[in-house]
Amino acid sequence: xxxxxxxxxxxxxxxxxxxxxxxxxxxxxxxxxxxxxxxxxxxxxxxxxxxxxxxxxxxxxxxxxxxxxxxxxxxxxxxxxxxxxxxxxxxxxxxxxxxxxxxxxxxxxxxxxxxxxxxxxxxxxxxxxxxxxxxxxxxxxxxxxxxxxxxxxxxxxxxxxxxxxxxxxxxxxxxxxxxxxxxxxxxxxxxxxxxxxxxxxxxxxxxxxxxxxxxxxxxxxxxxxxxxxxxxxxxxxxxxxxxxxxxxxxxxxxxxxxxxxxxxxxxxxxxxxxxxxxxxxxxxxxxxxxxxxxxxxxxxxxxxxxxxxxxxxxxxxx
Numbered sequence: 001x002x003x004x005x006x007x008x009x010x011x012x013x014x015x016x017x018x019x020x021x022x023x024x025x026x027x028x029x030x031x032x033x034x035x036x037x038x039x040x041x042x043x044x045x046x047x048x049x050x051x052x053x054x055x056x057x058x059x060x061x062x063x064x065x066x067x068x069x070x071x072x073x074x075x076x077x078x079x080x081x082x083x084x085x086x087x088x089x090x091x092x093x094x095x096x097x098x099x100x101x102x103x104x105x106x107x108x109x110x111x112x113x114x115x116x117x118x119x120x121x122x123x124x125x126x127x128x129x130x131x132x133x134x135x136x137x138x139x140x141x142x143x144x145x146x147x148x149x150x151x152x153x154x155x156x157x158x159x160x161x162x163x164x165x166x167x168x169x170x171x172x173x174x175x176x177x178x179x180x181x182x183x184x185x186x187x188x189x190x191x192x193x194x195x196x197x198x199x200x201x202x203x204x205x206x207x208x209x210x211x212x213x214x215x216x217x218x219x220x221x222x223x224x225x226x227x228x229x230x231x232x233x234x235x236x237x238x239x240x241x242x243x244x245x246x247x248x249x250x251x252x253x254x255x256x257x258x259x260x261x262x263x264x265x266x267x268x269x270x271x272x273x274x275x276x277x278x279x280x281x282x283x284x285x286x287x288x289x290x291x292x293x294x295x296x297x298x299x300x301x302x303x304x305x306x307x308x309x310x311x312x313x314x315x316x317x318x
Contacts, residue, residue, distance in 0.1 A: 005037045005052045005095060015092055018085045019101060021045045035213075040104070047104035048083065052094050057213050059098050064139050065212050066090040066100060068132065068189060073103070075131040078124070078200075078208045080105050105208030107200025113231050116204040118242045121231060122224075122249025124206050125194065129220050129254060132189040141192065141216040143274055145181050149174050151277040158284045159297070166301055170276075173304055177270050182219070182263045190223035192216055195230040221260040224250055225267035228316055229275065229303055236302040244317030261313045268316065269307035276300035 007015070012024055022044025030038040030049075037052040053062065070090070072079035081103040082090050092099045110117055152159070152170055160167035191198075192214040200208035224247070232242040282294035310316065 005054065005097060007039075007094065011094060015050075015094060015099065015101075016043065018087070018092055019083055020086055021048070021083065021101070041101065049080065049102045049104055051100050051102065053098045053100075061139065061213075062091055062098050062100070064137055065215055067137065068135065068212055068215050069102070071135055072128065072131055072209075077128060077131045078105065078206065079128075079212070080208065080210055105200055105210065107202050107207035109197045109199060110201055111196070112234075113196050113242070114204070115242055115245045117201060117206070118231050119245040119249035120201075120204060120206040121194070121199060121227060122246040122251075123253055124199075124209060124249075125191070125223060125227060126250045126253035128191065128209065129188055129223070135189050138189075138217040139215065141218045143192075143214070143278065144218070145177055145270060148177070148270070148273045148277045151281045152273070155280050155284050159280060159301075162298060163301065169301075169304070169308075173269065173273055173308070177266065177273060180266045181270060182259065182266065185219040185221055185260055185263060186257060187217060188220050189215060190218050190220060192218065192223060192226060194223070194227050219260075219263075219267070220254075221256065221263060222267050222271060225264065225271040226274075228268055229271050229300075232316075233303060233306075236306070238303075238306050238316070240315070240317045242317075247316065247318050256318070261318055264313040264316055264318055265307065265310045268310070269304065272300050272303040272307055276304060 006029075007027070012027060016024055024041060024043050026042040027050070028040045030040055035056050036054045039050040041048045041050040053059070066082045067090070069079045069082055073081035083101040083103065084090055085092060090100065113121070152174060156167040156170060159170055191209065191212060193211060194209065198209065198211040199206060200210065227246060228243055231246060232239050276297050279295050279297035279300060283297050286294050
């Protein structure tokens with residue numbers, strides 16, 4: 001279970017005393033997620049998610065993430081609203097760690113997204129970009145193209161050990177990305193990690209977008225490329241029908257520029273490299289025999305192989 005910091009009854013009472021949420025009626029650890037301690041919290045005023053931030057999330061970035069979620073919730077977008085304390089603060093502290101209480105959203109994450117869910121995701125992503133168009137803050141993408149090379153280049157030997165020829169293929173990918181990465185596409189606040197497990201559905205209706213802890217300022221079309229990688233592959237194969245519906249959903253709200261459409265193949269290749277890079281780093285750092293194994297980097301090696309073959313945006317359903 002992903003609960004690293006367990007709360008005593010006294011600590012929970014002290015925490016809730018800073019909020020106007022009433023007394024706790026139930027608290028249950030949530031198994032999903034591996035980065036932080038998460039709890040389903042029920043109080044006299046409703047249901048919430050209590051998160052204690054353990055690792056990877058820099059404390060200095062947390063106010064940015066909270067304000068992104070609050071801005072979206074204020075705009076009627078289905079993002080979880082962070083609860084403000086009586087003193088107006090968005091964050092609390094538990095045992096020296098930052099903590100937040102966030103509204104609970106109903107819904108289930110799809111294991112195998114269908115075509116209708118892909119279209120709904122595309123529409124919602126574009127709505128999110130529009131709702132954040134005037135957001136006054138910025139945050140650099142810490143997992144940008146420079147970071148991919150820093151993560152992958154020292155571990156090419158590990159990649160080669162996983163699959164013969166992969167090291168050379170990755171070197172070629174990094175060179176191609178460095179040569180062609182676009183620098184002048186429309187920018188804004190992006191989610192940057194909108195996988196199916198970060199979206200909630202009631203049937204085919206999208207009811208929530210969660211986990212904004214990679215949100216940053218970057219190319220809007222790169223956010224779409226992340227989603228095409230995460231939502232539109234069936235195993236090794238790109239499902240162009242799902243891709244076409246996701247893209248059509250996005251463009252029903254926000255149309256691509258010509259430059260964004262032209263850049264779609266390199267953006268998708270870069271998005272695949274980003275997730276391969278972090279998975280490779282986690283895999284290499286995990287000792288043999290560990291109880292929890294990290295996600296398999298080869299899933300994204302297979303996606304990179306597709307992107308090497310893609311010739312244009314039409315290969316993605318655009």
